[in-house]
Amino acid sequence: MPQNVPSFDELMEAAQRSAVHLEMRDQYAVGDEADDFNTWLSTGHRDTDPTSEYWAPWVDMISRAVARGVVVRRARIVSEPVTDYIRYEHAGAVVNVAAGEQVRWLPRPRAVDLMLPGADLWIFDGVQVLFNHFSGDGNWADPDMELRTESSIVKQCADAFEAVWERAIPHDQYEIH
DSSP, X not given: OOTTSOOHHHHHHHOSSEEEXXXXXXXXXXXXXXXXXXXXXXXXXXXXXXXXXXXXXXXXXXXXXXXXXXEEEEEEEEOXXXXXXXXXXXXXXXXXXXXXXXXXXXXXXXXXXXOOOSSEEEEETTTEEEEEEEOTTSSEEEEEEEEEOOHHHHHHHHHHHHHHHHHSEEGGGOOOO
């Protein structure tokens, strides 16, 4: 990202009302979770300790946001049967929820008539969209993030998120298939 664009952490810390996250890939391969994912693949055990070195920074940031009144929602569109990676995400979502996030899952067939953005994204306070760019194998692309503030783009993305959210299944009710 260009130097004058705030980092993700800065955007989250500055959020005052809402932070919503739309995830649409069935596989991610980002390096910062590779060890945890590989451990889960080999043992079936997922780190769900919110105080662990892996989770604590995220839990602290989300907890601070929620404490100041920010509603944090995450919606994931998934193919079924789900990939190993989605199983891994589902197993860890209990920590997202414990930190204060609301998490929902939308099976891909229930999203076919929705107009969706071409990339995963975060929307902060309904005025900024941070697009997350990934390579075909699920790793961060270059550039990995793009911040947009044009009202028409923000509205399109917010409308898409709300359409997904309305149809999606709350985490505690979604069964992995």
